[in-house]
Amino acid sequence: MTEPIEYLVARLHEALTHDPRVSDQSLEVCIAGDRVVLRGELATPERCDAAVAVARELCPDAEIVADLRVSPDRAPLDAERL
Amino acid sequence: MIRIAAVGDVHVGADSRGRLGPSLAEAAACADVLLIAGDLTRVGVLEEAQVLAEELQAVDVPVVAVLGNHDHHAGRPDEVAGALSASGVRMLEGDATVIDVRGSSLGIAGVIGFGGGFVGRSASEFGEPEMKAFVRRTIESAHRLEAALVGLDTDARVALMHYSPVADTLGREPLEIHPFLGSYLLAEAVDRAGADLVVHGHAHRGSERGMTPGGVKVRNVAQPVIGAPFRVYELEIRPRQPRVGAAGVDGAGARL
Numbered sequence: 408m409t410e411p412i413e414y415l416v417a418r419l420h421e422a423l424t425h426d427p428r429v430s431d432q433s434l435e436v437c438i439a440g441d442r443v444v445l446r447g448e449l450a451t452p453e454r455c456d457a458a459v460a461v462a463r464e465l466c467p468d469a470e471i472v473a474d475l476r477v478s479p480d481r482a483p484l485d486a487e488r489l
Numbered sequence: 490m491i492r493i494a495a496v497g498d499v500h501v502g503a504d505s506r507g508r509l510g511p512s513l514a515e516a517a518a519c520a521d522v523l524l525i526a527g528d529l530t531r532v533g534v535l536e537e538a539q540v541l542a543e544e545l546q547a548v549d550v551p552v553v554a555v556l557g558n559h560d561h562h563a564g565r566p567d568e569v570a571g572a573l574s575a576s577g578v579r580m581l582e583g584d585a586t587v588i589d590v591r592g593s594s595l596g597i598a599g600v601i602g603f604g605g606g607f608v609g610r611s612a613s614e615f616g617e618p619e620m621k622a623f624v625r626r627t628i629e630s631a632h633r634l635e636a637a638l639v640g641l642d643t644d645a646r647v648a649l650m651h652y653s654p655v656a657d658t659l660g661r662e663p664l665e666i667h668p669f670l671g672s673y674l675l676a677e678a679v680d681r682a683g684a685d686l687v688v689h690g691h692a693h694r695g696s697e698r699g700m701t702p703g704g705v706k707v708r709n710v711a712q713p714v715i716g717a718p719f720r721v722y723e724l725e726i727r728p729r730q731p732r733v734g735a736a737g738v739d740g741a742g743a744r745l
Contacts, residue, residue, distance in 0.1 A: 430532050450502070450504075453504040480508060481717065
């Protein structure tokens with residue numbers, strides 16, 4: 408019997424949380440056909456690469472689609488007056 | 490006018506060295522203080538705190554911070570807070586600090602906060618010991634926040650926390666995890682004590698702007714939400730009014 412996709416998504420979330428290369432709970436994970444899609448923002452490019460690696464390790468036969476952003480390092484131009 | 494730069498969830502690790510400092514240093518040009526709303530580190534180890542301390546050396550305004558859940562992960566939150574305190578960061582947990590800004594006083598009260606959820610859909614201190622302990626932690630955090638705010642006799646008061654006091658700023662976060670993202674008890678504490686602004690993080694898929702039921706502006710400054718190294722908020726200093734709060738304390742600063 409094929410494992411329901413929900414459990415694989417849960418395992419991916421757990422792996423991204425506990426793998427010390429990533430340690431992030433906020434990434435969105437979805438599986439569409441044979442693709443694993445990761446979405447969200449991480450602090451460094453190294454963590455984005457690691458998130459893809461973690462997904463690839465768990466799903467070696469899947470295509471990993473990474474829609475990941477590195478936290479911006481440019482200062483804001485405007486202020487909000489409260 | 491007091492200018493407050495704020496960011497949360499910077500999640501500093503060894504791979505962050507050199508990335509954060511240059512942009513945060515720009516806070517000195519456009520703000521009077523930099524607030525960091527928890528999740529200072531990736532997994533809460535001393536080495537990560539030391540990297541952040543090094544990055545913050547370039548920030549030429551007072552830096553005030555609280556810890557977040559990531560800073561507790563390794564079980565050594567005191568080491569993280571201690572390293573940052575030693576480098577000059579004002580670390581808050583159930584206490585407050587006052588900063589003089591060109592003759593006006595800015596009081597900042599801080600706690601990490603905790604979860605439990607929001608009105609009508611929240612956990613109660615009921616049932617198993619584990620559930621009671623979970624909710625008790627939030628109740629105690631809210632009490633400490635309220636006491637710290639009440640103790641501030643300043644021209645402006647800001648409540649700094651990691652968890653969210655309102656659902657307003659949770660944006661696209663799934664409803665199912667709201668109880669792990671914050672608690673209305675934190676908002677109630679703010680509304681009872683009075684404040685001019687609440688700053689929090691934690692909800693990466695949240696939205697920036699919200700308000701407590703009592704009308705205090707809430708800003709979620711988690712870095713993925715603000716899409717910038719920090720945001721700047723300008724607080725107009727108004728004439729002091731008598732404080733009206735549940736504690737019945739006379740004084741000044743609250744603007745309910």
